[in-house]
Amino acid sequence: MSRPHTWKRFHHKSRHTGAVVGKRRDATLDDVAHLAGVSVATASRVLSGRGPASKAARQRVASAATELDYVPHAAARALATRSGTRLAVVVGGPTAHVLNDPYVGRVLAATAEAAAAREVGVSLHWQPLHDPAELGRLAENRGIGGVILVNPTEPALAVVPKSARVAAIGIGTRDIPSFEVDNRTGTARVVEHLLAGGRRRVAMVTGPSWLPCTGRAVTAYLRAVDEAGAPPRLVPGDFTAARGEAAAAEIMARWPDTDAVFALGDLSALGALDALRRAGVDVPGDVAVAGFDDIAFAALSRPGLTTTTNPVEDIAAGAATAVLDRRRSSPLTFYPSTLVLRESA
Amino acid sequence: MSRPHTWKRFHHKSRHTGAVVGKRRDATLDDVAHLAGVSVATASRVLSGRGPASKAARQRVASAATELDYVPHAAARALATRSGTRLAVVVGGPTAHVLNDPYVGRVLAATAEAAAAREVGVSLHWQPLHDPAELGRLAENRGIGGVILVNPTEPALAVVPKSARVAAIGIGTRDIPSFEVDNRTGTARVVEHLLAGGRRRVAMVTGPSWLPCTGRAVTAYLRAVDEAGAPPRLVPGDFTAARGEAAAAEIMARWPDTDAVFALGDLSALGALDALRRAGVDVPGDVAVAGFDDIAFAALSRPGLTTTTNPVEDIAAGAATAVLDRRRSSPLTFYPSTLVLRESA
């Protein structure tokens, strides 16, 4: 209970008054253990939550820790536990330019917040399509405690070691839990809304074909129009505004009687909307336009863009906490996509 | 040169062929040292770049390291060197909502990329205005190797320990190097462009008053209009589209002969543009509108928004590398703001 050697008592209550205080050594596990009158081993068990500890010990260690304002040293813990010190966010895409996508920014910010709460950092990486070598190297990196795959491709999923702590957004496998926008339902809602508004010939501008979620949305679209006895009208897209413009022109040339355009991705929808209006088409009078994602500008465009809003931050946070807490989560978690009605449809 | 004990030779060339390989222990400094035939100390000196080492040793260690595909264990290094394992991005603002700002996403993504190259992670934090206590705690956290302050306030700057490795974006001090958009020049360019286009009564919608860069831009605006003999017309703003709308109404009510509106922040500019058009004002015929920042939607709006583009990613990367490399950089680095001409002005 008492130490044979003198112990430099460590105590600094209410340090953070806003003023710059003299730099003092931060509290260490030793400090906590001594203040609580137990061994470091016991203190460690209590604070890390693993291993046995008596009610009494648990109590004393806990109060000692708060008393000393103890914060575990992340690096030391990572070293001892071989757990890695950061969470890698790996984004699949044709070029490194995807890292500048606002969507990636949202995912990264939410991930970083969740990670910060657990004393871990985040790093950002680009995963070239069809070249998963870099991903393998990343997953093996000892500094990396977990990986969040954003829009991975099949080959990328295949190369991730089964041992790694991984979650995915966009598509997963049996071994890799994934956190998804329920864009099947989201798409259905949009198409149903268009049909309910009296539109009978609804065309769809898809997303890039390599993106798994594109397939799910297309399927949902085809099913919805089929059930309504409406003709399927598909045009490939890539989420860009430019492609949306071209797609709209293509649609009106090929099927002049089209009365609604649904684009997977708001940028494409806005591009289509713009192209239609420039061509003298009244939106939503002649043709309704709807998008997907509810980016900030959807509310700012004139007319406002009817679209679907997705809880990207929740999804990213879910994936991050699943990885960080090593939770064995269900292989597939869907987050609801909600229709947002504006003037365009 | 030779070890007394048997050494489990560690060697795994070309592991990363894309296939899932059997998990093998990663190369450690010991492995490198042995392969190079030197002590760990020497290997460490060579690889960390500090301390003396003979040409020969340097050479052998280097090739051994690449041969073994050696990557330093970030946690171990951080532990030994007390350097921290992640970079904190701290964003000042009225509410935690600022963390969802696309601008923050850009900064974070660029920072995370720069950090990833140095085996460190990034975490994201909100700094409430006028309550720097949390910042002090953060700067003391042993896990944090550096701090990047985004739009800090004066009290926040004051509380950062001088010892900490800190850089700022938005405003700095003598001790805290800052990396800035040259929005004085940027503002001048915009106003000059408006004047050159024949506009004589240019109103400005400012940014939030607590933001230091707002002051710089306002000063530049006042100077530019003064030099042209034009009347100063200032209306407070907060970067939001809603405020831009209200500001436009305010401007036209107060100074009906205004022929140009310059808003600090594209969202406000777009809001103003929208309000003007709804009020039957022709843009740019009657009134020109210009913004600042060149957000994605500036190009998508109709008419396209004339604005200024800023190298946010470069700025963030500059701040990050300055902190990570412990570079003693000049106290103030400006990045150019470039005029982007579109239809609105």
Next chain:
DNA sequence: TTGTAGGCGTTATCAA
């Protein structure tokens, strides 16, 4: 210029 050895702060093993 080099090597030996002692931390850095936690966790985990193994007796007690």
Next chain:
DNA sequence: TTGATAACGCCTACAA
């Protein structure tokens, strides 16, 4: 349930 003690992988006096 507890407490020594040996890792964990790297850095760095210090001595050679």
